[in-house]
Amino acid sequence: MSRSLENASHQALLAAARAGRRDAFGKLVEGYADRVFRTCLRITNDAALADDAAQDAFIAAHQKLAEFRDEADFSTWLYRIAVNAALQLLRHRKKFREQTGTAAELQIETAASAEPSVERQMDGLLSGRRISLAMEQLTALERQAFQLRHFEEMPIREICAVLELKDSACKQAIFRAVQKLRGALQDLEVQHASR
């Protein structure tokens, strides 16, 4: 479908949802579910929490549809609601960060003592776990801004709107995240190699 047709269809869908059509809102949910979930995942670092946050986000969005201003970008508006929903959940739910960290380190030790072929197969998992550990070195803002830019490929101007940051603060957060990740991953590589 051409971009212009997509825009026209989206506008019509949004108009129907704002007019109270529940099936139209349902189609919006289906269309944005993946991106909203992934945005929440970048905030919560936990898939189950992200799923709950995504649900909360869409419920909140439905309640606030009347407040949505046409001059704003709908996706940015929605992702900002999603970020707030995820942050809200984090504030209210128990976060087992220490337990997660211990489990991750255990997996790395286990992998190091395994057969070489198994160890090669676990490279992907190890890499992901190392990155998760390294991410823990970042502030929440640095982690969120970096993940939204690097993995979600969200433009910085949109990240600024979603996280309610100034342009300079957002760029600084991403830059600091990259610097810290480079340092943290280097340290983890050294630790892993020495075992």
Add this chain to the structure above:
Amino acid sequence: MHPVDDNHSRQEPEALLLFHYDELPAAEMQRMRERLASDSQLAAEYAELVAFLESVEDPHATELPDDFYGRRLAARVNEELPPESHARSPAGLDWRWLGSGLAAAMALVVVFMLGRFSAEPLVDPANEPLLVESVSPTGRQGGEQDAGQLQARLLNASLSQHLEASSRFLRQVDNANPSTTDVEAEKNWAATLLVANRLYRFAAEQAGQHRVAAVLQDMEPVLIEMANREGELSDEEFSRLRQRIQAQDLLFKVDVTSKAMTPNRKRGDSI
């Protein structure tokens, strides 16, 4: 080290990062390309950065949703929402019509209503309210009057939706940035609204809603100009459109008319 050079060297890693993400202004992107082509040390530093960033795998790659996640989530969200408070359009208009052809859907509704209207206006033009009363002040008075009131409700409901959509279009044009506006999308939207607008204007005139018809007529030049647009719009042409919208106070008229026609709105309610 010279303070300026020191400051410059501190900013360079950040500039390289923004260059990688294509987040520098166009002129700076070009300057950085030229510098990378001529400065081998800078190029090596950039290559190292790119290699690092490409090695950073998504720690949540295995947790990303499957293809049916959207449907499951939509079902769960729907269960949590309060019951729908708005009745579906009595004409049975399915929202999917809006996506595939707003004009065609509206035309069906309007043709349905036009076929039911008598030649007599439903209200006295001299005392024409914007919103045709859905219930006679003295209550039910017989089948013919009830049918006329039902027709009026149908027209009001559909007109209200059309006016809301038109208001959003006008607001978008009024606030548009010529350099970033998708003119093709605006053109398609205007064309769809224009067809519906003409049908609704005819229906409103037939129903004796002359004030509503006048507002719809005021909108048409803007819709026509955008719908017939060939190619891009210059800043001057956008400015002319905005002036036309503002000179006629179009947004205000459309918004007031739309709110006054919202179904179930009680007379005397504030806008």
